[in-house]
Amino acid sequence: MSAKEKSTVLGLTLIGVLAGLFVVSILLDFGLEGTDDRASGAIGELRPDYQPWFQNVFEPGEQAEKVLFAFQILLGVGIGWYSLWALRRKNRAR
Amino acid sequence: MARRKLFFLFTLWVFQFLLVPRPALAMHIMEGFLPARWCLFWYAVYLPFLLVGLLAIKKRVLPDPSSKILLGFAGAFVFVLSALKLPSVTGSSSHPTGVGLGTVFFGPFPMVVVGSIALLFQALLLAHGGITTLGANAFSMAVVGAFGAYGVYRWAQRWHASPQVGVFLAAAIGDLLTYLVTSFQLALAFPASQGGVLASAGRFFGIFAITQVPLAIGEGILAVLVFSFLRNYAGESIFSSVGEAWSHER
Numbered sequence: 001m002s003a004k005e006k007s008t009v010l011g012l013t014l015i016g017v018l019a020g021l022f023v024v025s026i027l028l029d030f031g032l033e034g035t036d037d038r039a040s041g042a043i044g045e046l047r048p049d050y051q052p053w054f055q056n057v058f059e060p061g062e063q064a065e066k067v068l069f070a071f072q073i074l075l076g077v078g079i080g081w082y083s084l085w086a087l088r089r090k091n092r093a094r
Numbered sequence: 095m096a097r098r099k100l101f102f103l104f105t106l107w108v109f110q111f112l113l114v115p116r117p118a119l120a121m122h123i124m125e126g127f128l129p130a131r132w133c134l135f136w137y138a139v140y141l142p143f144l145l146v147g148l149l150a151i152k153k154r155v156l157p158d159p160s161s162k163i164l165l166g167f168a169g170a171f172v173f174v175l176s177a178l179k180l181p182s183v184t185g186s187s188s189h190p191t192g193v194g195l196g197t198v199f200f201g202p203f204p205m206v207v208v209g210s211i212a213l214l215f216q217a218l219l220l221a222h223g224g225i226t227t228l229g230a231n232a233f234s235m236a237v238v239g240a241f242g243a244y245g246v247y248r249w250a251q252r253w254h255a256s257p258q259v260g261v262f263l264a265a266a267i268g269d270l271l272t273y274l275v276t277s278f279q280l281a282l283a284f285p286a287s288q289g290g291v292l293a294s295a296g297r298f299f300g301i302f303a304i305t306q307v308p309l310a311i312g313e314g315i316l317a318v319l320v321f322s323f324l325r326n327y328a329g330e331s332i333f334s335s336v337g338e339a340w341s342h343e344r
Contacts (some may be wrong), residue, residue, distance in 0.1 A: 007326040014323055017316065018174070025178040032187040034179070036124055038281060038301045043127065045280075046284045046294060052126030056221035068220050069177045076173030083167035089339040090160060 019090070026070045109317030122213070122231040123276060125224025132283045137229030144235045147206035155204055169208045171320060175313060176212050182305040190313035191235050191272050194243035194265030195320060198257075200238035209236025234275035244266025261321045266314030273302040 001009070044052060059070055128136075151294075155161045175192030182188060196205040210232045216222040223231045243264040250260035261334035286293040 003326055007323065009322040009328060010104070010319065014319055015177065017319065021178050021180070022215050025180055030181045030187065032181050032185060035124065035188045035302050035305050038186055038297060040124060040127060042297055042301060043280070043284050046286055046297075049177040050284070052124070052125035053130065054226045055226065056125045056217075065220060069179065070331075072177035072215065072220075073174050076170040076177065078170075079166055079173065080170035083163050083170060084324075084327060086163045087160070087167075090163065091329055092129055 122223035123227040140233040147203040150203035169272040193239040194268035197244040202244040204238040239272040242271035265317035269310040
């Protein structure tokens, strides 16, 4: 397999994996508790009198949270894509 | 007119999402969930690493355009992975961290800065983690995660493991270490009445670490895939001017 073919296969696999992870993470709802929720439950049992002393300044709603997570993923993919484009351009210039 | 009405309705639709309260589902220590003295302690431990990380970027990354681009790519990987909320075997969900891959290119210090940016983004916009707990969360993910991954990668190179094996181990173990440290941080702040810090740590390990094992393995595999792709796509010459980790490998 040539380097270009290998690169194409790896690239397509990567796109497939990322798309699958995006679906599992953002689009599907497994109704699972986050590990931090379990941890805060454990804190409540270890120190029943403990009250959080500060709240998040901004707390998005459940749907907004998904939208913002999707935004973070897309932002990352966008930066990654741009970086790859810039790397290829730089390589060609050499 | 119809367009304005549509825009107004769309704005309302977006805002209703922002106003619906939700239970906090974060991967890190939540806002206000560490006593103030521990928040200060972890900030004090973390900030020197951040400072050295900024200097490392200024000295080693910014002067070289290829390194800048590669750091952007490593940052993109952290951004994508830390936003993925994935189900695990324990019936709860958690996130990978993505820090390990970048340490292979740059060493640990620049990744302290990259990891911190992702954490700050999540603390401010997603209510995941928090500003008061940023020092603790950044220490576990951006400092211990990065240094652990780097140490593992160097160790793998010493044993003449292939770069792929090194990247897998670095990414997976860096991810796991992050959550082990989170467990320890919580245990220090909330020791059990019987058994103290160790008993409490065991309990938090049970919550974080077991959930994280399959996710860490997944992160390792994904990091290898990205690493191999990058190597093929951009050519090895792209690595020639970056971090010491790569030059040691060669």
